[in-house]
Amino acid sequence: MTETSQPLHHRRKHEQKIALITGASRGIGRCLALKLAAEGATIVVNYRRSAELADAVVDEARELGADGLAVQADVENPDDIVRLFGVVQSEFGRLDYFVNNAAASAFKKVLDLETHHLDRSYAMNVRPFVLGAQEAVKLMDRGGRIVAVSGYGSMRGFAAYAALGSYKAAVESFIRYMAIEFAGYGINVNGVNGGLIESDSLEYFYTMDGMAPMQSVLDTIPLKRPGTLDDMANVIEFLLSDNSSYITGQTIVVDGGMTVSAAPYYHQTSGPLNLPDRPAAD
């Protein structure tokens, strides 16, 4: 049976797509990798240290009837990035999706940021996106999709996030430039900017010495809950899919309304300013 004569239900959404996701052994990256695998994509699961976790993601992808490969590479190291994309080229010959997801930074006040904190945060969060996109473009000979994962510290200031937030802002700026420069190659470039998302890194952030209680932040979210890994991965998957083919250069905010809200917050008001339960129908 030819591909075009296959019944529609046999074709999965990301069938025959090759997807490379940095930092896919855990968290948002892992969730996305499995979502794509469930829709038939071949996933390249990049990780730095967690070989067992990365292998487990590939095993799960195979159980979902997809192919996959775990590749160790420290994206802070430019040579590792070239090697990572070299593996994609030698194994698959091409690439459809590149998701720049891995991130790490020092969490300090501006006055406490030393040169090595700034240099490493740039090397970990901005440079891999640019170097990775340069490699990805060469392999996207049929067009493709690039998505970078950002966070709300790019738009708002909050405790300990100056370095990562500022470099995420740089990533969002690169998204716009890449979108324009790569449009002629059939490559759309977008971002997904997360609010407070349940993950290992969230646990770490809110247990840092001196950090405010997580509940005080959760109280400011209009949708009254943290985001899930699925909340993020669903939007990234949308930006990789054909359903978003006319969107490029954008960063979509996935934060339950947190960043459209500001002090004085409704939950801090009382009497006539407090939000009532749903009004009864007449």
Ligand SMILES: NC(=O)c1ccc[n+]([C@@H]2O[C@H](COP(=O)([O-])OP(=O)(O)OC[C@H]3O[C@@H](n4cnc5c(N)ncnc54)[C@H](OP(=O)(O)O)[C@@H]3O)[C@@H](O)[C@H]2O)c1
């Ligand atoms: N969690 C949130 O609340 C939140 C909110 C907004 C945005 N984000 C963004 O979402 C993205 C993913 O965050 P997450 O919370 O899902 O992360 P996570 O659970 O902490 O997972 C981090 C992943 O990145 C990998 N990694 C770390 N350093 C690496 C390096 N140098 N080279 C290659 N891989 C590396 C880790 O690999 P190993 O397992 O080998 O260490 C792991 O797979 C980040 O860009 C983050 O800024 C997160």
